[in-house]
Amino acid sequence: xxxxxxxxxxxxxxxxxxxEVVELAQRLGVSEITARRDLLELEADGFLRRVHGGxxxxxxxxxxxxxRVREQQQSAGKEAIAKAAAKMVNSGDAIALDxxxxxxxxxxxxxxxxxxxxxxxxxxxxxxxxxxxxLMRPFRLIVSGGVVREDELSMTGESAxxxxxxxxxxxxxxxxxxxxxxxxxxxxxxxxxxIKRHLVESARKTVVLADHTKLGEVNFAQVADLHQLDxxxxxxxxxxxxxxxxxxxGLEIMQVKP
Numbered sequence: 048x049x050x051x052x053x054x055x056x057x058x059x060x061x062x063x064x065x066x067e068v069v070e071l072a073q074r075l076g077v078s079e080i081t082a083r084r085d086l087l088e089l090e091a092d093g094f095l096r097r098v099h100g101g102x103x104x105x106x107x108x109x110x111x112x113x114x115r116v117r118e119q120q121q122s123a124g125k126e127a128i129a130k131a132a133a134k135m136v137n138s139g140d141a142i143a144l145d146x147x148x149x150x151x152x153x154x155x156x157x158x159x160x161x162x163x164x165x166x167x168x169x170x171x172x173x174x175x176x177x178x179x180x181x182l183m184r185p186f187r188l189i190v191s192g193g194v195v196r197e198d199e200l201s202m203t204g205e206s207a208x209x210x211x212x213x214x215x216x217x218x219x220x221x222x223x224x225x226x227x228x229x230x231x232x233x234x235x236x237x238x239x240x241x242i243k244r245h246l247v248e249s250a251r252k253t254v255v256l257a258d259h260t261k262l263g264e265v266n267f268a269q270v271a272d273l274h275q276l277d278x279x280x281x282x283x284x285x286x287x288x289x290x291x292x293x294x295x296x297g298l299e300i301m302q303v304k305p
Contacts, residue, residue, distance in 0.1 A: 049085075052077070056085055060095050060104050067101040092198075123305035124258040124282035125149040130156045131280050131303045132220055132256055138162055140217040143246045144172050146201040146239060147222020149256040155181050162186065166216060168193060168207050168242050170200040189214075196238065203238035211245040219250035225264030226257050226281075228296040231273050233266040240268040252277045259285035262293070273298045 052075055059074060060066050072082040086102050089095050095102045129152030136142055136157055141164040144150050151172055157163065158181040167173050168191040176188050193207030221243055225233040232255055234240050247253050253276050262285050273296050280301045281290075290300055 053085060053089060056082075057089065057094060057104075060102050065098070065101060065103045071101070124284065125256075126152050127282060127303045127305045128256050128258060128280045129153040131301060132254055133157050133159075135218060135254065136160045136163070140164070141166065141215075143167065143211075143214075143216045143219040143250060144176075145169070145219070145221045145243060145246060146172070146199055147256070149258065150220050150222045151175060153220060153256075154179055157182055159183075164189065164216075166211075166214060167191070168202045168211070170195060170202070191242075196236070199236075199239070201239050201242070203242060207242055208245055211242065211249055214249050216246075216250050218252045218254060219246040221246065221253065221255045221270065223255055223257055223270055224261060225266045226255065226262050226279060226293065226298075227265050228273070228292045230265040230269065232270040232276065233264070234268055234270055235266050237268045240270050243270045247271050247275055254278045254280060256280050258282050262286065262289045 055075060056071060059071065068079055068082050068086070072079045075082060086095065086097050090097050090102070093105060095105055125148060128149055133153045133156035138161040140160065143166045144153065146169040154175045161183045162185065163182070164187040165176050166189045167176070173188060173190045176182065191202050191207040191210035193202030194204040195202055221232070223232045223234050227233070234243065247270070253271070255276055255278070257279060259282050262281065273293070276298060278299050278301060279293065280303065283302050283304050285302060290302070294300055
């Protein structure tokens with residue numbers, strides 16, 4: 048599939064630092080024409096830079112991989128994290144579901160809870176909730192207004208912010224790009240981060256869902272300090288030293304097996 052090929056291509060480029068089209072085609076098992084087309088698409092999305100005969104990575108702190116690529120990464124770990132997070136939800140709860148592929152997995156595991164109120168600023172999440180075959184009916188789905196970000200399908204801007212200023216939820220489930228003992232929780236896009244900050248402020252409890260690849264990462268915009276969070280759910284592949292450092296910084300951590 049194209050998304051899996053794009054993920055593999057980005058991994059090759061990021062690991063090598065620079066890679067030629069001929070080598071990419073051989074390693075991916077595709078034609079050079081297909082490899083060049085993939086490079087064009089990924090460059091247009093801002094995830095690499097083409098150079099003569101090949102490509103080099105773009106590794107800035109605001110560089111975000113496409114959703115179609117991220118949703119294929121660490122899928123088993125994300126599923127386990129989402130399942131553990133869903134168990135925290137009780138019947139009658141009001142919950143906020145953030146943007147992100149891991150949070151999206153939660154929806155299939157919420158069938159045990161009745162009369163839920165689900166708040167989101169993401170069209171992909173809203174669509175999954177509205178079409179869920181596992182969620183117990185009736186439930187209430189509340190979708191914020193705002194300006195829709197292409198690819199992420201998240202809603203941002205003053206309309207979305209005003210929406211969350213008026214709400215108080217039991218649990219906010221956040222998807223983030225980085226969790227670091229000193230920088231706290233960070234993400235790529237400043238507009239999305241503004242929404243996440245309001246989710247943290249509106250929630251009685253804030254739970255971060257992040258697989259092991261996010262630990263130790265620092266990205267462009269800070270969502271929250273660690274003391275503002277109640278729990279981090281991650282997988283068993285998380286490096287022990289990073290987990291212990293986060294715990295020493297005061298963050299409660301749950302590790303789950305895929």
